[in-house]
Amino acid sequence: MIVTTAQLFKHAYGKYAVGAYNINNAEQAMGLFQGCIDSQAPFIIQISKGARKYTDKRMLEAIIRSAAEIYPEAIFAVHLDHGDEQTCYDCIDSGFFSSVMIDASHDPFEENVAITKRVVDRAHAKGLSVEAELGMLGGVEEDIKVDEGNACLTDPAEAEEFVKQTGCDSLACAIGTSHGAFKFKGRQSLHFDVLEQIKSRLPQFPLVMHGSSSVPQDEVARINSAGGSIQDSMGVDPNEYLPAAKLGVTKVNIDTDGRLVWTRVHREFFRDNPEQFDFRPPGKIFMAEYAKFIASRNDFLGSSGQLEDLRKSLAS
Ligand SMILES: O=C(CO)COP(=O)(O)O
Numbered sequence: 068m069i070v071t072t073a074q075l076f077k078h079a080y081g082k083y084a085v086g087a088y089n090i091n092n093a094e095q096a097m098g099l100f101q102g103c104i105d106s107q108a109p110f111i112i113q114i115s116k117g118a119r120k121y122t123d124k125r126m127l128e129a130i131i132r133s134a135a136e137i138y139p140e141a142i143f144a145v146h147l148d149h150g151d152e153q154t155c156y157d158c159i160d161s162g163f164f165s166s167v168m169i170d171a172s173h174d175p176f177e178e179n180v181a182i183t184k185r186v187v188d189r190a191h192a193k194g195l196s197v198e199a200e201l202g203m204l205g206g207v208e209e210d211i212k213v214d215e216g217n218a219c220l221t222d223p224a225e226a227e228e229f230v231k232q233t234g235c236d237s238l239a240c241a242i243g244t245s246h247g248a249f250k251f252k253g254r255q256s257l258h259f260d261v262l263e264q265i266k267s268r269l270p271q272f273p274l275v276m277h278g279s280s281s282v283p284q285d286e287v288a289r290i291n292s293a294g295g296s297i298q299d300s301m302g303v304d305p306n307e308y309l310p311a312a313k314l315g316v317t318k319v320n321i322d323t324d325g326r327l328v329w330t331r332v333h334r335e336f337f338r339d340n341p342e343q344f345d346f347r348p349p350g351k352i353f354m355a356e357y358a359k360f361i362a363s364r365n366d367f368l369g370s371s372g373q374l375e376d377l378r379k380s381l382a383s
Pocket residue numbers: 089148149245246247248276277278279280281320321322323324
């Protein structure tokens with residue numbers, strides 16, 4: 068069942084965080100739904116601009132509709148990840164999305180406010196909610212690369228002002244994470260101090276943490292011993308998800324980790340079965356392994372086991 072992102076946030080706020088997982092194909096969708104049913108967790112499916120271009124934007128919508136039929140128990144929202152203004156309008160008009168993210172964080176504050184406000188007006192008129200971003204994460208985001216020196220943490224006073232001026236429904240804050248597999252070069256902890264200050268200025272307001280993959284080192288080691296070369300990778304400590312959730316982080320974005328599971332499964336499979344060229348056997352393994360991975364992340368997020376209570380609260 069597709070619900071609004073606002074419904075998920077209302078149930079989760081201050082108690083647990085909802086996992087927001089990116090998908091690009093049917094195998095990821097099947098693993099994601101299975102993992103969330105196994106762990107009895109609500110979730111958010113995210114579609115990036117790159118994912119919409121990978122096959123065809125209509126393909127992912129069809130895959131998600133089919134997955135919802137295959138897994139009728141599932142409760143989830145569909146979200147555009149890192150949209151520009153035009154893509155937000157396209158998704159708002161498609162009638163399929165629960166929410167969109169407008170990411171104008173690379174523009175100056177006033178420009179970010181103006182763009183976000185325009186998207187909020189269009190989205191709210193159609194009943195969708197809007198995630199905006201303030202501050203700048205390091206790492207790679209589609210075609211934009213921000214090195215560590217240029218990344219900047221969200222200013223709590225600016226965050227309060229930004230939300231007031233834009234009317235956005237949730238805010239992606241930079242609290243020390245970055246996109247991709249190379250997040251930290253030493254310190255490996257979230258800036259809980261900044262998060263606390265944002266929460267005290269924006270009580271009850273849902274915050275979003277991007278760049279939240281944990282980059283499991285055993286996955287990386289297996290990839291490297293099966294022919295890969297991923298050096299100096301480091302991710303977020305998943306034990307920090309729940310403390311962040313208690314401070315208002317309601318949505319935790321995880322994409323890179325799923326790519327690592329895919330790479331590990333396929334590298335190992337073709338290394339161990341050099342005569343094979345059918346992609347379905349490793350595809351089957353991937354779906355099962357991804358489901359296990361998703362369930363383990365939902366455990367860290369505290370979303371595991373929330374499905375029944377959410378279903379009851381939606382019905383009342
Ligand atoms: O923030 C993300 C998607 O918006 C994903 O972050 P990761 O690269 O850490 O998975």
